[in-house]
Amino acid sequence: MTASGMKEIVLAGNPNTGKTTVFNALTGLRHTTANYPGVTVEKRAGMMKLKNGETVSVIDLPGAYSLLPRSPDEKVVHNVLLGAQKGTPPPDLVVVVLAANNLERNLYFGTQVASLGLRTVFAVNMWDAAQEQGLGIDLNRLQNMTGVPCVPTVGTDPKGIEKLQAAIEEELAKPSVRENTFDPKISPEVRYKTIENIVTAIVKHPGEKKITLSERIDRVLTHRVWGLLAFLGVMTFVFQSIFSWAQVPMDWVSRGIEYLASWTRAILPDGALESLVVDGVIAGVGNVVVFLPQIMLLFFFIAFFEDTGYMARAVFVLDRIMKMVGLNGKAFLPLLSSFACTVPGVLATRTIEDRNDRLATILVAPLMSCSARLPIYTLLAAAFVPAKTFFHVFSLQGATLLAMYLLSIGTGLGMAAIFRKTFLKGNQVPFVFELPPYRMPHFGTILAAMWDRSKEFIVRAGSIIFLLSIVLWFCVSYPKNPAAETSFSLLKKQAETSLAGDALKSRLSEIDQTQKDFQIRTSFAGSFGRAIEPAIRPLGFNWEIGIGIVASFAARELLISTLAIVHHAQSEGEGMTASLIEALQSAKSPETGKPLYTPLVAIALMVFYVFACQCFSTYAVLKRETGSWGWTFFTVAYMTGLAWGSAFIVYQGGQLLGFK
Amino acid sequence: MPTLTPVTLDQLLPGESGVILGYAKAQALHHRLKELGLVEGTRIKVKRCAPLGDPMEFVIRGYHLSIRKEDARCVLIQKDEDADYSCGRRHRHRSGS
Numbered sequence: 001m002t003a004s005g006m007k008e009i010v011l012a013g014n015p016n017t018g019k020t021t022v023f024n025a026l027t028g029l030r031h032t033t034a035n036y037p038g039v040t041v042e043k044r045a046g047m048m049k050l051k052n053g054e055t056v057s058v059i060d061l062p063g064a065y066s067l068l069p070r071s072p073d074e075k076v077v078h079n080v081l082l083g084a085q086k087g088t089p090p091p092d093l094v095v096v097v098l099a100a101n102n103l104e105r106n107l108y109f110g111t112q113v114a115s116l117g118l119r120t121v122f123a124v125n126m127w128d129a130a131q132e133q134g135l136g137i138d139l140n141r142l143q144n145m146t147g148v149p150c151v152p153t154v155g156t157d158p159k160g161i162e163k164l165q166a167a168i169e170e171e172l173a174k175p176s177v178r179e180n181t182f183d184p185k186i187s188p189e190v191r192y193k194t195i196e197n198i199v200t201a202i203v204k205h206p207g208e209k210k211i212t213l214s215e216r217i218d219r220v221l222t223h224r225v226w227g228l229l230a231f232l233g234v235m236t237f238v239f240q241s242i243f244s245w246a247q248v249p250m251d252w253v254s255r256g257i258e259y260l261a262s263w264t265r266a267i268l269p270d271g272a273l274e275s276l277v278v279d280g281v282i283a284g285v286g287n288v289v290v291f292l293p294q295i296m297l298l299f300f301f302i303a304f305f306e307d308t309g310y311m312a313r314a315v316f317v318l319d320r321i322m323k324m325v326g327l328n329g330k331a332f333l334p335l336l337s338s339f340a341c342t343v344p345g346v347l348a349t350r351t352i353e354d355r356n357d358r359l360a361t362i363l364v365a366p367l368m369s370c371s372a373r374l375p376i377y378t379l380l381a382a383a384f385v386p387a388k389t390f391f392h393v394f395s396l397q398g399a400t401l402l403a404m405y406l407l408s409i410g411t412g413l414g415m416a417a418i419f420r421k422t423f424l425k426g427n428q429v430p431f432v433f434e435l436p437p438y439r440m441p442h443f444g445t446i447l448a449a450m451w452d453r454s455k456e457f458i459v460r461a462g463s464i465i466f467l468l469s470i471v472l473w474f475c476v477s478y479p480k481n482p483a484a485e486t487s488f489s490l491l492k493k494q495a496e497t498s499l500a501g502d503a504l505k506s507r508l509s510e511i512d513q514t515q516k517d518f519q520i521r522t523s524f525a526g527s528f529g530r531a532i533e534p535a536i537r538p539l540g541f542n543w544e545i546g547i548g549i550v551a552s553f554a555a556r557e558l559l560i561s562t563l564a565i566v567h568h569a570q571s572e573g574e575g576m577t578a579s580l581i582e583a584l585q586s587a588k589s590p591e592t593g594k595p596l597y598t599p600l601v602a603i604a605l606m607v608f609y610v611f612a613c614q615c616f617s618t619y620a621v622l623k624r625e626t627g628s629w630g631w632t633f634f635t636v637a638y639m640t641g642l643a644w645g646s647a648f649i650v651y652q653g654g655q656l657l658g659f660k
Numbered sequence: 661m662p663t664l665t666p667v668t669l670d671q672l673l674p675g676e677s678g679v680i681l682g683y684a685k686a687q688a689l690h691h692r693l694k695e696l697g698l699v700e701g702t703r704i705k706v707k708r709c710a711p712l713g714d715p716m717e718f719v720i721r722g723y724h725l726s727i728r729k730e731d732a733r734c735v736l737i738q739k740d741e742d743a744d745y746s747c748g749r750r751h752r753h754r755s756g757s
Binding site (some may be wrong): 068105188213317323429432433 | 689691692713717722723725726727728
């Protein structure tokens with residue numbers, strides 16, 4: 001029983017049994033997701049009202065194939081069912097969700113759980129699928145042979161769910177007197193013998209085997225040619241929608257944030273508080289929230305592929321390629337997701353059971369060029385790569401962009417191979433996975449999964465970014481120089497008395513720019529940018545870039561706004577990029593009179609941004625998903641090393657070869 | 661004349677089936693395969709190979725399971741005689757069954 005006196009019910013079962021759909025149907029849409037303490041296994045909990053008015057707590061356990069744990073997920077299942085999980089009371093009742101069309105293997109785990117002596121109910125789910133296959137299942141007999149009440153269910157269909165609730169209520173009313181006869185030493189051979197006896201007695205197979213629709217679909221989707229083409233098509237579609245269609249809602253969000261910022265500016269009095277809220281909190285959190293449409297779309301696709309069964313096929317098709325770098329097919333989707341944003345990418349590695357496989361995937365996910373890097377490539381390429389085209393199709397700027405992406409993919413996979421060959425060698429779990437029959441997607445389940453994960457992204461990324469935005473804002477805005485501020489306001493007053501109309505406006509904005517520039521140069525961030533100049537000088541970077549790099553730690557795009565401020569680019573709406581490009585092209589070093597930015601510096605800077613792990617949200621998610629600061633520091637360190645080293649090679653090597 | 665020499669699971673071609681005899685070498689990893697139903701005396705059928713040749717898809721106990729060839733190599737099989745005798749896995753796989 002829980003601390004509040006509520007009875008505790010847990011849902012357990014193999015993966016691909018529709019367990020989560022049953023959970024959603026039992027508890028309605030109100031449920032919470034959190035992690036079990038100390039591990040990155042998701043705990044989904046909700047509440048259910050029984051007919052007799054009693055409210056009980058329901059927990060959806062992760063999928064498991066056996067009570068003898070092999071993965072962190074199964075460890076949690078084992079611990080919860082044996083009452084050994086910290087913070088989770090021993091369950092009063094277990095509902096084991098079994099797939100009706102796959103009873104034999106499902107009963108392996110089912111009979112293990114039934115022998116624990118807990119009150120148990122079997123929900124024989126996907127009853128419809130079994131009937132379509134012509135399977136006749138005698139549930140009364142199953143009940144007699146196992147001593148466990150059995151209820152047929154069909155996903156969210158209320159008839160089955162009501163019966164299940166009634167069975168739960170009935171069982172809860174009984175005293176739990178059975179003893180725990182679970183013997184981990186019973187070999188799979190012996191247990192399967194027992195199950196075979198049960199299944200032969202209760203399941204009637206149809207005389208002739210029909211070729212199922214699922215099999216027909218598989219003949220295409222796992223075909224040697226069509227399967228690969230279909231996979232490429234699907235991934236192109238996903239990529240296309242994330243990078244181009246998501247732009248529309250992303251623009252709405254960013255306009256909404258701008259509106260919020262100007263509205264806040266209007267109602268708050270000028271001064272430090274206004275600056276903190278607008279430039280610190282709204283800008284910082286806004287930079288993360290902007291990615292929400294992309295991330296929600298991505299999570300939608302992931303949930304959709306999982307629910308329909310396509311995910312397993314994608315893993316099947318891709319495994320051979322991922323194996324070349326020591327990863328497995330399940331690493332593909334997390335890495336693809338990382339092109340939108342590292343945070344959901346790292347979260348998506350949870351489907352990988354093997355610790356070493358998973359860790360290697362997490363460690364290289366931040367190398368995948370996330371969408372926050374894209375504006376930097378675009379800006380620098382537009383400013384410094386000649387707008388030439390080859391054969392009227394391939395533009396040199398486009399090729400530069402593509403090169404950055406290829407560099408990121410190549411290095412990421414290469415690093416994965418290195419990690420898997422050195423300190424992340426070997427596997428604890430053989431890479432086996434089930435290819436479940438295709439199913440019609442259940443959009444309620446998909447949307448719930450999408451919302452759960454997106455919510456987690458907002459809360460996790462949002463809370464850390466909220467705090468760090470304040471810190472960063474402080475570093476950029478302080479220390480204040482009262483003398484300089486007085487002289488700036490004096491200048492403004494002078495302008496106001498001597499000028500009028502448009503001339504006044506332009507003079508005022510000029511003074512504003514100079515003031516911003518002065519402020520950022522003398523700020524903590526500015527001093528820090530200057531302080532690290534010796535370290536980045538060999539890469540061809542000046543201290544202005546240094547400030548940008550420091551600011552990038554909150555969000556990479558801040559490089560652009562920082563450069564815009566220090567180089568006096570007009571920061572008004574659409575004109576910003578054009579005027580910034582002009583400002584960058586014309587910036588000269590005060591000492592030598594040579595251009596500050598050359599194509600070579602631009603390329604070195606782009607390469608630096610491909611590799612550098614400058615993202616607080618990434619640190620937070622790395623810490624959370626690896627469970628250690630050690631791996632987090634390691635990732636940041638190796639990526640920074642890569643960034644510095646490659647930018648060094650590009651810049652110094654380029655100079656040796658005579659490039660500018 | 662039935663073949664008495666066992667073959668390994670990865671040597672079966674799509675459409676072929678056999679009965680599991682055991683495991684080539686004892687490894688902790690194999691316990692999971694057993695728990696998934698690959699125990700002695702179980703009939704297993706090759707459904708297909710992935711487009712790039714690996715992993716393989718099997719039908720066992722009425723469900724579809726994918727195993728990499730390197731893991732399938734450890735499973736010893738008594739091949740069913742109804743299918744053509746295969747000369748080994750170097751043979752190009754026909755897709756489908």
